Each structure stands twice: as C-alpha cells, then as structure tokens.
Amino acid sequence: MGDVKDYSSLNIGVDVNYLWNVSEEFDAGLTAGYTTFLGKDGADALGYLPIAAAARFNVSEDFTIGVDLGYAIGVNPSGLDSGFYYVPKVQYGVSESLDIVLAYKGISVNSSNVSSLNLGVEFGL
Template sequence: MKKLLLVGAFALLGIGVQAQEGFRLGGHVGAPLGDASDAASVTIGIDAAYMWNITKGLDIGATTGYSHFFGKDHVDDFGFVPIAASGKYKFNSIPLFVGLDLGAAISTRNYINSGLYVAPRVGYQMKKAELYLGFQSISSKYKDHGPYWHDDSRHNFGAVNFGVNFFLK
C-alpha cells in the first residue's frame, strides 16, 4: 500500500512537470518539534504542487514532496512523503499569503506508521517565487520495535520550516 501511494505521489509530480501551468517547486529547512525533536536535529525537504486559481486570490490544488529528518544520538534518519490537498489565499492589497496543506504523510521507515498531515503557512508573495514560514505536523503511531520510543502510542512528528517555492510556467 505504501509503495502504491508513493508511486501516486511521484505520478502527481510528473503530471505537474508536463503541464507546467500552476506548477510550484521549492524546498524547505526546519527545526523539528514535538516528538521529532527528541530524535532529530534538523529537517530538510522538497515541495511540489499543482495549483488552480479558483477565484481572485484563492488557489486550490494538490501537493507532494519529501521531508527528511536527520536523526541524532544514534537514531536513524527518517522521512515522510505527503500527499495532500493544498489551499492558498493571496491578500489583495499586500504581498502576503496564508496557506494550508491537509492530507496523509507516508513514512519512509517501517517502524513509523503513516499518518495525518497538516501544514499551515504564511508567506511573502513575489512575482515568480514565494518565501514562507510554516508549521508541519504529522500525527502517527510509532511501532514498538523501533530504535527510539518504546510504546505504541500516537506521536507528533512536527517541524517549523522556512521555505522558498518557485513558479514554473
């Protein structure tokens, strides 16, 4: 199932590359929060989205990418591939926007389950790019046989990210 969802994420990425209308590509770097801060020191990632303009200032689309958490204290690196709906509202009189991604995050490690993905952000809008500050939250179960936490309860793998996206047309 994970492999099928991963193939779907990259297929979405490929569709956006061919069409290039409303395609957004970028990256982010961040500081892990919550349970992720216990096991990871920093996170980096790539972002890709295809957005449609619904009405003046409002864009809706689909997003995917990859967020890599670098493990610390003998903990293996881990990562997530989000597959989510994305929304963005650009304010009319100022070059600022707010956005939200909501969907699923597929874990790249067997000892962490996939989970709910929520990523709100605020940013500065430029003509061909955007800068943003965002919060990424992945609510997931950690399987007891993993190297760090030793329980089956829910955990929050989150991060505060700074990123840049470029518009490709």
C-alpha cells in the same frame, strides 16, 4: 518540535504542488513531496512521502496564507508508521515567481506528533 525533538533537530524536504486559480483571491490544488527528519547521534532519519490537498488565500498583493492537509506515508526506516499531515503556512511574495514561506509542518502518527518549524522558498513556473 513535537515528540521528535529529542530524536531530530533538523527537517529537510521538497514539495511539488499544482494550484488551480479558483478566484482572484483563492487557489486550490494538490501537493506531494518528500520530507526527512534527520536523526541525532547516529539515529536513523525518519522519511515521509506526504500527499495532500492544498489551499491558498491571497490576503494582499504580497501576502498569502495557506494550508496543506493530507496523509504522510512513512517510508524510511522500513515499517515507519504513516499519519495525518498538516502544514499551515504564510508566504511573502518577493517577485511574481518567488515567495518566502514560513510553515509549521506536522505529522500525527498514532498518539505522537512529528513536527517542525520551516523557512523556505517557493518557485512558480
């Protein structure tokens, strides 16, 4: 997706976040992680270290909508530009400590956009 679609077809990442319960319906916190866009045809992968503020709104007992907003530091290959990081997401609670997450991950770098549509899981500890 975005300007990277001819360069990469797979994004893999892991994030850790800490959320404070602001109210019964709203959580806010911080998130950080590592995400890589694997290169096609032997091209180098693009690796980023995102650091962001996180917000979650519990729409119902099972559904949550949220967003992570921050900065993605380009770490691989050396000299990779950094940029604005944004991740709107929808989560479905499978259990008290497990959610299925559908998210759109975007990194705006200069006049380009590196993005992906992601499906994943979130574990609560």
